[in-house]
Amino acid sequence: MESFQHLMNGFLVALSLQNLLFATIGCILGTLIGVLPGLGPAAGTALLILITFKLEPTSAIIMLAAIYYGAMYGGTITSVLINVPGEAASVVTCLDGYEMAKQGRAGPALGIAAIGSFIGGTVATFGLVLVALPLARFALRFGPPEYFALLCVGLSLVMALAGKSLAKALVMGIVGLIFSLVGVDPIEGAPRFTFGITPLLDGIRFVPVVMGFFGIGEILLNAEKSLAGVMAGGGKVTSFLPRREEWPICATSILRGTGLGVFLGMIPGTNSAVASFMSYAIEKRLSRHPEKFGTGAIEGVAAPETANNAYANAALIPLFTLGLPGSPTIAILMGALIMNGLTPGPLLFTQHATFVWAVIASLYIGNVILLILNLPLVGWWAKLLKIPYQVLVVIILVFCIIGAYSLNNSVFDVGMMILCGILGYFCKKLDFPLAPAILTLILGPLLERSLRESLSLSQGDYRIFITRPISLVFLIITAIILITSVRQALPSAVREESKEAQV
Amino acid sequence: MTRVNLIVWGVVLAFGAFVVYESLELSYYGTDFGPGPGFFSFWLGVLVIGLSVIELARTLRGPREPLPAAFIPGRDGALRILYILAALVASLFLMAPLGFSLCMLGLCVLLLRALARLSWWATVPIALASSFGLFYLFRQLQVFLPTGILGI
Numbered sequence: 001m002e003s004f005q006h007l008m009n010g011f012l013v014a015l016s017l018q019n020l021l022f023a024t025i026g027c028i029l030g031t032l033i034g035v036l037p038g039l040g041p042a043a044g045t046a047l048l049i050l051i052t053f054k055l056e057p058t059s060a061i062i063m064l065a066a067i068y069y070g071a072m073y074g075g076t077i078t079s080v081l082i083n084v085p086g087e088a089a090s091v092v093t094c095l096d097g098y099e100m101a102k103q104g105r106a107g108p109a110l111g112i113a114a115i116g117s118f119i120g121g122t123v124a125t126f127g128l129v130l131v132a133l134p135l136a137r138f139a140l141r142f143g144p145p146e147y148f149a150l151l152c153v154g155l156s157l158v159m160a161l162a163g164k165s166l167a168k169a170l171v172m173g174i175v176g177l178i179f180s181l182v183g184v185d186p187i188e189g190a191p192r193f194t195f196g197i198t199p200l201l202d203g204i205r206f207v208p209v210v211m212g213f214f215g216i217g218e219i220l221l222n223a224e225k226s227l228a229g230v231m232a233g234g235g236k237v238t239s240f241l242p243r244r245e246e247w248p249i250c251a252t253s254i255l256r257g258t259g260l261g262v263f264l265g266m267i268p269g270t271n272s273a274v275a276s277f278m279s280y281a282i283e284k285r286l287s288r289h290p291e292k293f294g295t296g297a298i299e300g301v302a303a304p305e306t307a308n309n310a311y312a313n314a315a316l317i318p319l320f321t322l323g324l325p326g327s328p329t330i331a332i333l334m335g336a337l338i339m340n341g342l343t344p345g346p347l348l349f350t351q352h353a354t355f356v357w358a359v360i361a362s363l364y365i366g367n368v369i370l371l372i373l374n375l376p377l378v379g380w381w382a383k384l385l386k387i388p389y390q391v392l393v394v395i396i397l398v399f400c401i402i403g404a405y406s407l408n409n410s411v412f413d414v415g416m417m418i419l420c421g422i423l424g425y426f427c428k429k430l431d432f433p434l435a436p437a438i439l440t441l442i443l444g445p446l447l448e449r450s451l452r453e454s455l456s457l458s459q460g461d462y463r464i465f466i467t468r469p470i471s472l473v474f475l476i477i478t479a480i481i482l483i484t485s486v487r488q489a490l491p492s493a494v495r496e497e498s499k500e501a502q503v
Numbered sequence: 504m505t506r507v508n509l510i511v512w513g514v515v516l517a518f519g520a521f522v523v524y525e526s527l528e529l530s531y532y533g534t535d536f537g538p539g540p541g542f543f544s545f546w547l548g549v550l551v552i553g554l555s556v557i558e559l560a561r562t563l564r565g566p567r568e569p570l571p572a573a574f575i576p577g578r579d580g581a582l583r584i585l586y587i588l589a590a591l592v593a594s595l596f597l598m599a600p601l602g603f604s605l606c607m608l609g610l611c612v613l614l615l616r617a618l619a620r621l622s623w624w625a626t627v628p629i630a631l632a633s634s635f636g637l638f639y640l641f642r643q644l645q646v647f648l649p650t651g652i653l654g655i
Binding site for chain 2: 050051053054167170171174175177178181185187188190192193216219220223224225388390391393394395397398401402405406409411414415418421422425429430448451452455460
């Protein structure tokens, strides 16, 4: 009951004219980002942080959150209309969404995606309301050792799900941690890895790194291919509602998609693409007509789109309650919170209750805005696809430069962004995942501080991590995840050899 | 791909060694209680070295892998990348003396003509909107972008 009372107060703040306006602008900008291929939610959210610099924290985060879930829905439009997913989570939507569009049913595909996204997002936000306070209260028992162990769990999950090669994911995670160490040591005040460069004393800021990795890096990679014709096409959209006989199928798919999305959203290290792909696979397995999947089955659109948006909202649960970002985009939101002087975690609910509940309330409102906006505006979004990609590249580059510069009025940050862009380009070419580096760059200072504070508490005795029950449980979970990941990463040949040896 | 992997993991190994070397310059033990500023970075460097040695050994022992198709960009692709990088680096050095608007005007004109091959009729309005237009827009949002020696 207490949560709902807080939520009502949150609605009072979120429903102010100013915050409604920012949520609407965020939804529009987010959908725009999602629609444009080559700009995922992570890069888009990072790019648009600059717009929120001068806003007060609640409005800024409401707008960024709206950009985030707007982008999640925007990716669907291009998937359905031109078979080009705006972001990874929408890849699976292409399979049946585009087929439906080819059959002249783009409207029902987009309609059911919007309805599913609305239901998934709303239920996930309801879950956030239910879970947030108890989880945050539990987390208040955490001292530095527990927090260190919890961060280890988060990081190990990220490594485990980061890509094809565990070694590459680990290296990128460590690179992010090393980047986070640059600057003045937080405990003793000694400069580290600054090489006499004054701006480095302030550390490496995450905005130029994210813009470089995801914005510039992606543009350089796309520039390898011919940029012309990436965004041609656009279909006609008329009716938005599925046929009467399709509603029961859609309802069960949306229900399952919601459950899966909420569940995966609460686990740090997963991503929305996992939610949408898993949801599609489950629907296909449970369907009486699996052969219809890939030929325009409406449940092939409803389930993954619901799971995708339910995930997007549920992923805020570990961020707000434990301070654990589950994905790169959530990590960027976490960075934005920190920039606004708000440290995500259990204390957020006690020290900044008005803020956090206003943001949670705005998620409900944002989902309604998305539903109202997206159905009538689909035709407009489709027209945007006619802007040549080469022109967009130039505009994105200008925005990247503005974003990196205006963070601290520093040309040095622009240089850092360009360097990270080049690094990001090579990492993408060589299959080094970028997400672990972003997460550890943001979590690095927290990880180091909690480790060193723990060891200060124990006067250098490492047993502090295993003598405290909560910390021990988290470390055991970390070990299990890492061992499982290493076993999975071992080449099959090695496993075959060991089997033969045992025989 | 084998040779590329060897080079890449060699670079990662060198990076790890550099981090360890730099960490040794910092205090490892710090104060009486708990580790110092060099502690965390030292072990991170050691981890990077360990991982890269394992991957180097795996690459050397494994079968030779061919380079994937289109791994190295074609001439046109490489040229586009160079255009973008040149425009970015130039804007980095020219932003302070010329100011944001003039600098972005140059960047937009260069890239819109070279990459998009737009006509001057299309290039000029887009470039003006993306440079002077954005400068003015962000000034309204209280985000102040640099002005150069000409005061614009």
